[in-house]
């Protein structure tokens with residue numbers, strides 16, 4: 001419980017109507033969650049405007065209502081607070097309601113198009129090995145030490161986020177590593193959160209459905225570094241063209257990591273094989289279990305964070321070299337007939353290109369590469385033809401299929417992808433709408449020693465069709481089919 005006046009402190013308040021010394025039992029921005037004594041924040045969303053649900057919140061006996069526009073008639077038993085920006089206010093209110101948990105932690109946020117989950121997962125495992133109590137907030141799952149708390153978003157909403165951070169503080173966590181998505185920045189999910197550090201992995205084409213233009217997408221990522229305090233660090237991938245832009249206006253101390261430039265945290269790939277990466281980092285050689293150039297970046301980012309947090313460099317590197325990747329990230333099985341089946345969460349053109357380039361680097365010339373890929377519905381449509389083209393350029397056979405169609409027609413998504421297939425590649429491309437059938441086709445086409453890449457869904461254990469999540473696990477389906485087909 002908190003007094004309304006105490007949690008309003010950082011909020012840009014335009015006017016108040018009613019007493020401010022009322023007790024707030026909880027905070028929500030969803031009218032369906034309002035109970036007696038709860039504060040309702042009316043937020044304008046993509047689908048709906050929270051202001052239209054103010055009557056519902058009043059009926060459910062909210063103690064107070066925070067909104068940008070006051071209703072025509074005010075209920076005398078409810079306090080109304082008019083603010084400039086509700087979603088921003090929600091961030092400050094949630095942080096204050098839960099006792100500003102982020103300020104009691106060393107909280108590091110990772111942003112970028114690709115590599116967030118991998119980097120935060122590596123950091124969580126590394127700091128556990130170093131003996132700390134550690135929180136993780138990621139696309140795959142949230143964790144307090146080894147306890148798993150399911151996640152629904154890459155970055156939770158402001159209320160869930162602060163509740164989770166408070167739980168982490170209570171459990172004795174000293175460090176928390178979290179992903180900060182561009183959606184989270186635009187929706188102010190991390191407003192009021194104190195970060196000890198921020199990492200930028202890279203920025204490439206994604207989510208233009210939501211952000212409109214690439215510039216807006218860059219701005220969303222940059223705004224994370226703009227909010228970092230003076231005593232925080234910003235660790236930037238110097239090999240990404242947009243790296244310097246990210247820290248143009250940051251107050252944080254700026255540090256860089258790179259494979260191609262001489263910077264503070266410098267890495268070099270000595271060898272890149274299916275067994276892992278042989279790297280030189282800051283003059284020390286390591287053999288890491290992770291595969292692919294992109295993972296050299298993720299390892300360097302994790303190493304940089306550890307050093308910036310005061311850990312001993314050699315010890316950090318030794319532990320990093322022993323770690324496996326996050327679930328569904330270059331996750332592979334080898335069948336009886338030596339077919340390598342790789343499940344990877346590559347769901348952007350850049351990620352797909354990186355994974356396929358890695359496969360091209362580590363395969364031997366007589367291994368065929370069969371790529372299976374689909375694109376999600378109700379997401380950026382521009383990436384569909386690009387991903388099909390990349391798959392064709394870097395594979396011997398391509399099977400286009402469904403990912404999570406959500407509320408779109410799977411066939412229409414497939415047709416968008418087919419537009420990216422060049423006439424010369426027609427004969428190497430098949431379209432199989434049903435994902436399981438598509439995986440079966442890939443298995444049937446594969447000969448001993450070949451490589452099958454199943455891209456797009458990684459760790460996901462469902463396929464979302466018209467609002468229903470059906471059980472579907474790429475790795476499990478692949479394993480079962482290989483066995484059934486005697487591959």
Ligand SMILES: CC(=O)N[C@H]1[C@@H](OP(=O)(O)OP(=O)(O)OC[C@H]2O[C@@H](n3ccc(=O)[nH]c3=O)[C@H](O)[C@@H]2O)O[C@H](CO)[C@@H](O)[C@@H]1O[C@H](C)C(=O)N[C@@H](C)C(=O)N[C@H](CCC(=O)O)C(=O)O
Pocket residue numbers: 029030031032042043044045046047048049050053152153154155156157181182183184187210
């Ligand atoms: C596009 C998007 O990001 N949408 C998020 C947004 O929902 P919205 O704007 O559509 O909300 P809305 O339905 O318009 O509702 C507006 C307001 O009315 C309220 N409402 C609504 C109905 C009602 O009866 N009563 C009520 O009060 C809602 O609670 C909300 O506050 O705010 C919701 C609450 O925080 C999020 O759950 C929702 O995420 C949706 C489900 C989603 O799929 N988001 C994805 C795209 C996302 O956020 N992805 C990023 C990662 C992307 C990546 O890295 O690849 C992530 O961080 O997970």
Ligand SMILES: Nc1ncnc2c1ncn2[C@@H]1O[C@H](COP(=O)(O)OP(=O)(O)OP(=O)(O)O)[C@@H](O)[C@H]1O
Pocket residue numbers: 112113114115116117118119139154179201202294295297298328329330344345346347350351352354355458
């Ligand atoms: N540093 C990197 N640079 C480019 N591609 C990467 C990098 N790390 C991973 N990838 C590729 O991107 C895919 C997604 O990786 P990861 O889950 O770590 O990214 P993410 O940023 O968390 O993605 P999301 O936006 O979905 O949360 C991986 O499966 C891999 O194909």
Ligand SMILES: N[C@H](CCC[C@H](N)C(=O)O)C(=O)O
Pocket residue numbers: 139154347375376377379403404456457460
């Ligand atoms: N966090 C990303 C994940 C995409 C994964 C892919 N399987 C899809 O469904 O498009 C998103 O919500 O856009």
Ligand SMILES: [Mg+2]
Pocket residue numbers: 116117118138139140154179
């Ligand atoms: Mg992620």
